[in-house]
Amino acid sequence: MTHPFPDPDTRNPLILPDGSAHAGTVFLKAVIDHPRFIVGDYSYASATHPPEDWATHLAPYLFPVSDEKLALGKFCQIADGVVFITASANHRRDGFSTYPFAVFDHATAAGRPSLPEWSGPDTVLGHDVWLGKDARVLPGARLGNGVIVSAGAVVRGAVPDYAVVAGNPARVVKMRFDAKTIARLNALAWWDWPIEHILEHEAAICGADMEALERAVP
Template identity: 70%
Template sequence: MAFPLPDTAYPVTQPDGMPHRSTVFLRAVIDHPRWRVGDYSYASAHVPPSDWAVHLAPYLYAFSPEKLVIGKFCQIADGVQFITASANHRRDGFSTFPFAIFHRRFENAPSLPGPGPDTVIGHDVWIGQGARILPGARIGDGVIVGAGAVVAGTVAPYMVVAGNPARVVSTRFPADVAARLQDLAWWDWPIEKVEQHEVAICGANLALLEAAKAEIGGAGGAFPS
């Protein structure tokens, strides 16, 4: 059976042939000007929402200045939320109260913060159940985010983070291996090649993957921006 196309809304089929509506390829179900999402990244929810963009990033509005950028082959579990910069309050004054929201005078409003940073998720990132990703977080390729973690700041590639606030609890691979994996950028290969080398990708056969990369040619993928 052919691998589902990245614009397939419901890529998982149940035994009775019906689509499993609790898991979606995000590229196919999100039409939002401030989202950027890569091929094959999926999200799951025990109760499928009517609007996946609002469900996952409730403070990212069409008029928001920031973006939410998610790479390829990411895995987003039930209950994950991205708290993007438009959720912020101003914190440098005597009060954090957003007066402008209530008197509805937004231009040059002194109670509102300036534009915040984008939130950027790399490729092949697994975000566990109920995690919260805070404004401006930058999560590197291959990171695993533990269930319930609250993640801020920058997480280097191939780290495992957990807790509130999230801290690095382990590294998935030595630094040289992580660097070689990013150079491989298997997530940028044609999906047929990814499937062909699934055993090597999931079985950590770096030598075989590097030989395959030499056959495919081309430069490695860049961090999403």
């Protein structure tokens, strides 16, 4: 039996051979209800032990009152164990102690000298980013379109479009395509096409025939 491609608001989009939905794979748009967490269509995450709260599972230090945002583009793929370490849990590093005394005091924390004044910049992923198992994404990281993050990598800073990064700290180990091809892919922006058109041209999108992909532009 052929199943239609699931709507991006589907909670469990992966259908197993027996017809049941795989509980450990979710379209994040359907399960994230967090004011500082932004998710594009069809981006998914997987977990061996699926959590009740996917937002906290993926970004445990992103709070509703956080200054920064965590933004994921469309068609991102997030493997089991990935964690976004956003900046809201930062400690002061400019004084003699990093200890956050205000966190454990019942008095109002605002303006206390043991807390940093600002949590930091947004963490942003482009479209079609693949994060391997147990990867860590540090505060303020900005990953371009088509980036691949190797399993266990610890990513910080800016990662260029279509780079492959690995290690701790993660470094670019190679570029997936040459600069001209990357520019053409970004100009095509296939992730913005209607899903029916994307599926019709799956071979061109997942293959390496640029001419066919450019002919497929709706």
